Amino acid sequence: MHLGKDSPIVVTKTQYTAEEFIQKKIELLKDDAEPFFAVDLEDICNKHIKWITLMPRVTPHYAVKCNDDINIIKLLAFLGAGFDCASKGEIKKIIDLGISADRIVYANPCKQSSYIRYAKEVGVETMTFDNEQELMKIKDIYPNAKLVLRIVTDDSNAVCRFSMKFGADINTARKLLEKARQNDLDIVGVSFHCGSGQMTSKAFVDAIQNARTIMNYGMKLGFTMNLLDIGGGFPGNTGTENHFSDIATAVNQALEEHFPNDGSVRVIAEPGRYYVASAYTLATSVIALRDMVDTETGAMKYMYYINDGVYGSFNCVLYDHYVPEPKFLADNQSNEKFTSSIWGPTCDGLDCIHTSIKMPKLNIGDWILWKNMGAYTISAAVEFNGLPFGKPLYFMSKHFWDSVKDAFLPKLKKYQYETQLVRFNINECSNEVEDDMIPWLLEDSAED
Ligand code: PLP
Numbered sequence: 522m523h524l525g526k527d528s529p530i531v532v533t534k535t536q537y538t539a540e541e542f543i544q545k546k547i548e549l550l551k552d553d554a555e556p557f558f559a560v561d562l563e564d565i566c567n568k569h570i571k572w573i574t575l576m577p578r579v580t581p582h583y584a585v586k587c588n589d590d591i592n593i594i595k596l597l598a599f600l601g602a603g604f605d606c607a608s609k610g611e612i613k614k615i616i617d618l619g620i621s622a623d624r625i626v627y628a629n630p631c632k633q634s635s636y637i638r639y640a641k642e643v644g645v646e647t648m649t650f651d652n653e654q655e656l657m658k659i660k661d662i663y664p665n666a667k668l669v670l671r672i673v674t675d676d677s678n679a680v681c682r683f684s685m686k687f688g689a690d691i692n693t694a695r696k697l698l699e700k701a702r703q704n705d706l707d708i709v710g711v712s713f714h715c716g717s718g719q720m721t722s723k724a725f726v727d728a729i730q731n732a733r734t735i736m737n738y739g740m741k742l743g744f745t746m747n748l749l750d751i752g753g754g755f756p757g758n759t760g761t762e763n764h765f766s767d768i769a770t771a772v773n774q775a776l777e778e779h780f781p782n783d784g785s786v787r788v789i790a791e792p793g794r795y796y797v798a799s800a801y802t803l804a805t806s807v808i809a810l811r812d813m814v815d816t817e818t819g820a821m822k823y824m825y826y827i828n829d830g831v832y833g834s835f836n837c838v839l840y841d842h843y844v845p846e847p848k849f850l851a852d853n854q855s856n857e858k859f860t861s862s863i864w865g866p867t868c869d870g871l872d873c874i875h876t877s878i879k880m881p882k883l884n885i886g887d888w889i890l891w892k893n894m895g896a897y898t899i900s901a902a903v904e905f906n907g908l909p910f911g912k913p914l915y916f917m918s919k920h921f922w923d924s925v926k927d928a929f930l931p932k933l934k935k936y937q938y939e940t941q942l943v944r945f946n947i948n949e950c951s952n953e954v955e956d957d958m959i960p961w962l963l964e965d966s967a968e969d
Pocket of ligand 1 (some may be wrong): 586605624629
């Protein structure tokens, strides 16, 4: 399935916030509707601009697993990002879009043999590893691969930790370098991941220092160590801007200290949630409700059933430790709040988004908005019980898109991406427009 393939992109004359965009869409609805995401493409562009401004030495390779929406991939390719792929499926997705293989890092330290063969076939050279068995597997299948040694980090301050599963410690890393040397393999650099949703900049600073130690040892053994991959873990929700700036400052300082900018080492990163978290606002509606009396207090309590749940977009509640915050669109005359629970639409009791939350009284058909829903949501969603999850509906103002095009096209040419440039033509993508969007599009869309 190609997520986002047939979803409309609305080019607007004026700028909209996600909430305004959703309001407008809802006003046009004739009946109850499926859940949908308002995807703010300006937000994605602004994230990229912020990244290259604050960390100009670090080339982002977007972690496709975070949200494999085809239009986001195309937009990021247009802006000049590379891609971190975890599997044959993700590599194929990028290659099929015409993006060249040298913009891909195969960043999964434990890979299926046939996937390594596929990477070789399509020319993806750079791949990570962290153990001897993987090293010897790659020697058999793809001895010319450019290997990146993933080292362990202290990810104790991250929301999602990985170091119990991946990463060589310093002693193991030394042994792996020696083994690779004996087997005539090519180790080109070091990578790490400080854990997704990393709360401290120190984790990055320490890992950069450790990477330097390992790269020094590799150079002593005769490797040309010219790649440092600082992984993902950067925050992406609205309100985390200062935290991101702090990490960027710390990374820049650590690079300056351990990897002075003399052109000998290329620095890349694998940000996922940073790029997409805040751009996606999910709109769900209340499809059913039950009221009851709290036996202890005598107060009214409510159970709300909405049209997306933990098997769909809200799988982040289970897998990503996320506590999504509802925003209510209904005009509530009263400020009174009631103890409530919010449930997904399937027949499963596990399908619960909030077990207990104080909120105003809603009615069937009322809409609930959920911000910061772009990371680790739709990429892991399924249509359990035959129920669809939120489909993307993209928006961007014509004015903003024109300025982005002006800024990025010449730059892409400079970087010689011309031949492999993935054209992201907003109007070309608007190939299928929902009926109820037509009046709005006629009145408000602009020609590209
Ligand atoms: N790189 C690798 C190897 C990962 O496993 C992940 C997340 O699982 C990422 C990058 C993206 O991390 P984040 O979304 O925290 O930036």
